[in-house]
Amino acid sequence: MSASAVATGVFAVSMVATVALGLLAVRGRGGGGGGGGLAEWSVGGRSLGTVFIWVLMAGEGYTSFSYLGAAGWGYSYGAPVMYVVAYMTCGYALGYVVGPLLWDYARRHGLVGITDMVAHRYGRPWLGAAVAVLATVFLLPYIQLQITGMGVVVTTVTYGAVPPGWAYFVAFAVTTGFVVVSGLRGSAWVSVLKDVLVIGTLGFLAVYVPLHYFGGYGELFDRLVAERPQWLTLPGHGAGPGGRGELGTAWFASTTVLNALTVVIFPTTVAGYLGARDADALRRNAMLLPAYNVLLFVPMLLGMAALFVVPGLAGADTNLALFALVVDSLPAWAVGLVGVAAALSSIVPMAVFMLVIGTMWGRSVLPLVPGWGAGERQKRASQTVVVIAGAVALVMTYVAPNTLVRLSLVSYEGMAQLVPMLLLGLVWRGLTTAGAVSGLAAGVGLVCALVFTGNDPVWGVNAGMAALAVNLAVALAVSRLGPREAADERPDEEVLARDPLPGPDPDPDPYRLSVGPVSIGDKWPVSYESSCESSYARSCANSCAGEGRGRSVWLGNEAAAVARRPSSETWSGRRGCRRC
Template sequence: MNAAVATSVFAVFMVATVALGLLALRGRGKGGGLAEWSVGGRSLGPVFIWVLMAGEGYTSFSYLGAAGWGYNYGAPVLYVVAYMSCGYAIGYVVGPMLWAYARRHGLVGITDMVAHRFGRPWLGAVVAVLATVFLLPYIQLQITGMGVVLSVISYGAVSLNWAYFVAFAVTTGFVVVSGLRGSAWVSVLKDVLVIATLGFLAFSVPLHYFDGYGPFLDRLVTEKGEWLTLPGHGGGSGDGGGSGFGELWFISTTFLNSLTVVIFPTTVAGYLGARSADALRRNAVYLPAYNVLLFVPMLLGLAALFVVPGLTGAESNLALFKLVVDALPAWAVGLVGVAAALSSIVPMAVFMLVIGTMWGRSVLSLVPRFAERQKSAAQVVVVVAGSLALLLTYTAPNTLVRLSLISYEGMAQLLPMVLLALVWRRLTFRGAFSGLIVGVAVVCALVFTGNDPVGGVNAGLVALAANLAVALAVTLAGPRDADPRPDAEVLAHDPVGEEDESLDVARAARCASDHRV
């Protein structure tokens, strides 16, 4: 009976999710071209941008991984709150800068920006392939996360294999048709449910199991004090120089991730969908408030130490849901499951959308027959990327799990080519490309040989330092690029947004000038 109730609640909301994503197209004609599909016609206001970017940052990790990290280690999980908050602050400057550059030149993603900045279309294709390798594991992780959630809230009635397929089908169903705008609409539903369910759990679980926060925190300090300090439970020496999650690891990971998140392709998709640069600035001010919600699964993971002790390995990621299933009625379990599932669907949709856009715009467009059908090509790539992630989830899950180890640290190696190149015009193609090769090689070597962190420092930061050193050395020692194209000669026609007020255009030009992009 419980399984039927919870699964029915889940099914109703999944149907509503697809319907909401498709309704986003209402009044948009036939859906427009690639820019309308991939960046929402550059017309999303502050509310939609806020929920979209919050939705992209609040994934199934927040329900599963954050609780699991809290359960296994404790304090080190706070790095998520730290880097996201710092990243929003950096995004206050970087977001409008990238938005202005893309708007002026009719660009729709980081691969466009790289190809345009260095005047080499094939370079955009290289970055697209590299970014896909780093993004594909995130799709697989979201499929896995939603599958686990559905299986647990159905009290085991729905198998993991069917749950994985539902995750893929629901997401593909609306993102192929409605693009970024559909993801933004679904984000509204997702955020309402996330805020409501986590707010409820934040009060109900401590009351149900511990008679309130006071007794819970007293017991936590007395019995599990190791979880409340760095490097956390079982984390190493605690002086930041050991092999665990100490102070150096926390600082270096927060620093690296806060820089990387602002050029992450999914974040940039949110930037480029904005109606104006001011909307991004306001968004950067308000987004950190969303991070307060992250404390809930972290605390509930700690609460699970006393309620369901002894969880090991991947089972610890179910810490939060074991509390939920045990403490709440079936309909409430279903609602919490829906919120967690949507926390997989929204970011997964944006990941798939970005991969499709990168390939449709920068890879397949190099083939003459696809050059005039970029949107159609991108939509096909979305289905292919999602299907590949689903297939590997079934047949070789460890392949993508291993790739996920370098996803963020690998993406960080694009920082000089994407960001530094826009603010420092002297950076040459040879310098940026040489640095990228070295950075990716170093991070792969360190991570896959088990040397992450290095002396307590995040391996991605060590690789980024090598990347920057090589990029600067090659640039300063070598010749300037032979054909630095003046902006006046490379302005592209933007197929959308021409009806915007002249004030927005003036702001974009001023912002671009201020940052020398």
Template sequence: MTSQAATATTVFAVFMLATVVLGLAAVRGRTPGGGIADWSVGGRSLGTVLIWVLMAGEGYTSFSYLGAAGWGYNHGSPVLYVIAYMSCGYAIGYVVGPTLWAYARRHGLVTITDMVAHRYGRPWLGTAVAILATVCLLPYIQLQITGMGVVVSTISYGAISLNWAYFVAFAVTTTFVVISGLRGSAWVSVLKDVLVIATLGFLAVYVPLHYFGGYGPFLDRLTAEKPAWLTLTGHGGSGLGGAWFATTSFLNSLTVVIFPTTVAGYLGARSADTLRRNAMLLPFYNVLLFVPMLLGMAALFVVPGLKGAESNLALFKLVVDSLPAWAVGVIGVAAALSSIVPMGVFMLVIGTMWGRSVLGAVPALAGRQDRQKVAAQVVVVVAGALALLMTYTRPDTLVRLSLISYEGMAQLVPMVLIGLVWRKLTLWGAVSGLVVGGTLVCWLVFTGHDPLWGVNAGAPALAVNLLVALAVSRFGPRTADLRPDDEVLAADPGPGGEPEGPGGALSVPGATLGND
């Protein structure tokens, strides 16, 4: 091992140890043996700062360092859709987040599957949504494992193999998630965000100055030599034009607010006002995403000719040979933590959904939050181990599933959002729309029709989903009315941001809160 590799590897090891210690310290002073609510949503006690770093952490994955730079390198401007949809999603979340938080708090719910099962009065529906969400989330766990492996192997100058790096990602994440749950992920997010802001801020200044003499010369050269990278269709005839950009930004902004990991962040908040403040602050974090995108385009001139997956290393190719080993190690740690934090939340959410909505139906677990928590922790380990195994043996299997992750989760929008604010959406209307929309999006994606006529395939599938849901609700079989004890919630909190109304609940006019 060279001295550079030893230095970078030591820096990485020290920070990984600090990550585990910080994650475990999150449960210090908490009541031992708490139930699944304390583990999965932090006892609904996280304030503005922890919610901000946690939800920002979900947006800053290994994609921020690898994929964003790779997209910038290969295509250019189309990658800006990430900033567009995340910013729009935060705006939508200003309304949706407090609504979901209020509904869950009123009825003691801790996952999106809980909400669906409660809203439509069918436990089997929660199980079905848990399975669908797991299929959509497992690829993200594998992608984070793969991303961290690539980062660690690169910043260690090849001293740490990909296989060992994959295992480290799994081991570190599983350790603190199983023990400390959402609160541990939030605490680790603080360390991650400090490093992300520091390293990307440094690279935003260093790379243009070091390689081009400043932003002026870099942008002049970019516009003169690579103008295709500054168009919306981008370089290489990708077909990612204006219609694709608009529909993808719109679809993803709707999807991100009901994505199970986002909902976990909502439900961990102390109050509805915490979520509103968070929605106003999160877009500022998006400014940092411009950095890897621009650096990916800067790499076109410094390390030309990167092909395929190698282009995802465009940012690291700029720094490995020009910065001291300790600095490379710190930047690598920031990128590694950008894999660990979202991976931890993905694993946590899968465990919670199965602990509550699938295994929670087992008589021995029904109504026992302590046992459901143990079951969820076991599922966390199993889900992470499955993703790790697939990374080693069949890396392309889950990657192919990732193609439909966002488009597939988008098909839950009518069932979740419309179902909460429109009581006339029936069980069979919601299910029929989900089945038709999900089937259509799978067919379009796996037959190579995405984009479809320049439009994100998930958008027409969602439109058909909505039409079917409304038609079946209007003309299809009717279901029972709401139970007498179900009440409509109020949108605005009472004094101090606390819920008003019976049972301490917030509400949304017209919302339905129980069985059809």
């Protein structure tokens, strides 16, 4: 059997296994196409424990960039590529505080994403919709990058047997195949397979490649220091007139801080946060996730090692520096396995990107259209948007690949401009809607102007950081000096976020209410009563009633409610909303 057939067979079997694993994730949970509400589909019913949150968030962190771009940067520039490890490590540490803050805010108010949070914080649904549209513009390029990355990997590891065009479609079909049905839980299950393969293959390559080509790391480092010292300190290789911008220490520091702030509010990260069972699961993950980043040094180092094995790569070919070594030195079945790990590194992040776009539109944009607002229809709309988002990225990959690639240059720095509106807004009531919107407009406008005119970095600093500073200044100035807004009567506890207390929650529900039977829904009249309920239980009950099923109300540690049809039987059960 030819090497091409073996590698293609390994790849094909693994893709079938991926879809099967993703679909099995919701077996018996009702979270698939028919049962389960939007929260079950989009944030896993807020029930994922430490292990699943770890594999999911680690899985999101390893994209096709980890195999292609990181090795390519290592090959072309050297030291500047370490900004990836720096910002992810700092971001995970920051997540120790921000993760529980956002998780608690979402849980208390029944929210499933950052657009929900913005709409709730400022009391303006249109603002949530506007943020959803903006975030979609910035996230679509990432889907396309994952599709393109997977195409490159698959074509390479199958020795050209699968052309890029087919591989693009496989990426879309496999991802859509499980994410539409199983949502975040399916992504977490596929992440298990992915993380096992990533750890296994990168761990193996970290030992094997230096031994195979250099006799060990000592010889590799000796050659790097002697022949390529520019690659080992900032600003790395290739800076200067006619080359790329200066990626010196100011750029490295500003990019690390900016991206660390951004990664904690990135919609895909927040989806992971909101899927957690409790705040301590997120705090444990903040401890565990940075250690996983050590693996990122492998493609970076091997990219530098490729300088001596496959010299002369230029342009986009540098992204294949790692795979050039893999294909050159390993048997076909091993090449296939490394290719599968890289392909899954495209599929898992792509699935979560599509999921959050669907959730944002289903919760924040489409409800503004009469008749699209609630219950099962909202979830169906979200699932439809998932397919549309993936299809748009796929079509753009075929017909106008450079459009989204150009947009991707500004994606992360553009998303960073949401930091004041979301993070500052959730802890400081003084930030007005006008201030937040003005700051966002100024920041996004400036970052687009700088990036698209080739001024990134600007004065040695990441353009996104410069724009964020302007964003913050404008937001504060308008909030302090701008027009006064109509008073928001809601108490601080309703509007602002808090860092939930670590350990067992001594005050499980600050919104403890005592209400009599309340009529909700009109398709199947249901009443519910409770002596201990949260706003999430209320929203769940309303959601269930809106779906015409209406007999289940979410029950958890901090909320207990009973739903019943008037004068008939009573239902109860732990976390019963899943059955709705």
